[in-house]
Amino acid sequence: MHDSLIQALERRRELIEQLEREQTNCYRLYHGTVDGEAGVTVDRYGPQLIIQSFHRDLTDAEVALIVEQVESYLGQALQPFYHARQHSQAKPQEAKRALSSSTEPDSQAVCQELGVNYRTRGVHRGIDPLLFLDMRAGRRYIQQQAKGLSVLNLFSYTCGVGIVAACAGAARVVNIDFAGSALAVGRENAGLNQLPEDRIEFVQSDFFPAARQLAGLPVNYRRQGRGGRRQPPRSYPRLEACQFDLVFLDPPRWAKSPFGTVDLIRDYPSLFKPSLLATKPGGRLVCCNNVAQVDAEDWLDQLQRSAAKVDRPIREVEWIQPEADFPSFDGKHPLKMVVLEV
Known part of the structure; x- marks a missing residue:
């Protein structure tokens, strides 16, 4: 090569x-x-x-x-x-x-994107070094739009979207992720950018109870015990219903929990509905789907139908394309990002 x-x-x-x-x-x-x-x-x-x-x-x-x-x-x-x-x-x-045979390499470092500092590690348990580079276009959008707004970052991972929103002057930023280790990196990123603690929040929670509580919906759980008996769910933080000016939804391809299943191919609406209801009327919801075989227009049609079912029709649609270091043969990028004004 x-x-x-x-x-x-x-x-x-x-x-x-x-x-x-x-x-x-x-x-x-x-x-x-x-x-x-x-x-x-x-x-x-x-x-x-x-x-x-x-x-x-x-x-x-x-x-x-x-x-x-x-x-x-x-x-x-x-x-x-x-x-x-x-x-x-x-x-x-x-x-x-x-690599020196007598020295253990230090995999910790700091990188910069759009003037914002992020922790990176050349060696760690995940696949990427704590920041997904193809999401730069999404973080750029948030940086341009977040000033003065309340921002909800769902499936926040290491909180890149939340960090750039806070650095851009968002009034309030809430990051939600199930993994405490990812949120710990998010807190470290906040420190690297000298963000005051009252500007950005980190909530360790399964998506479903967190998003449904914010949306004012009941929290359900699905796991069955022996003999078909329902088992009580693990504990989760209690949150007050609240709507945000700008919501960012970037789920993984598939995950299962006692509260529901994340499946970007078969059931995106179960993620979309509470996220939409946690968005203020007139606000914007940024939805992401990283499954290559999902057609962008078919996915958008699904989102529009789901929004109509809860009487929150989509008013405007804006696509965000990955930047030029992630080229595509046909313009159909695996990562799809769409801004929905609702």
Whole structure:
């Protein structure tokens, strides 16, 4: 992939120059599906370089050549990591070029996007280094729109959307995620940007009880015990019904809990309804769907029908496209982001 990497870097030259002016030093350098070799990605996260393969192992020589080409292009040294994702049990390992046999590498670093600081880790239990780069366009939208507004960030993960909203001057930001470890990174990100504690909130909760309480809906649970008896759900934080000016909904493809199932192919409406009802009339709901086989227009039609059922019709629709470091053959990006004025 030597030649295709050089070509990919050249295609991004103008974008990277723009991003650098915008105080952004994290971006995708090689998107293998379009740039030349499917199943290989190369990402910069500030001082770190993350090389990933999903179909085949890259040799030490291939990894070293990628690092050499990128550093030559950027004119600076980076700390490289190689993750062989095709091995489900494999742990990420630092590229041997930068690994001293006597020193344990420090995988912690800080990257910048649109002037906002984020914690990144070249090695951790998740797939990405704590910030999804293809979501930059969504965070850019939030940065441009959030000033003075109340913002609800659902499935917040490490709270990138909430952090950029608070930095942009949102009046109130609430991040909700089930994973305490993700929210801990969100709190760290708040500290990296010197955000006061009263400007941003972190709520550890399953989506369904949190969103349904905010929407003023009853909380249901589905898990069955032996003999078909319903088991009481695990505890969850009690929240007052509240509507927000701007709601961001970015669920994973699939997840199951005692309160419901997240399924972006078969049942997006179960996520959409409480999120919509937690949005103020005249407010905006940003919906995301990262399943490639879901057609964007079919999905939008489903959202419009779901909104009509609860008498909250969609007034305006605006699509957000991923930025140029995530190219597509046909403009049909796996990640779909749509802003709904409701």
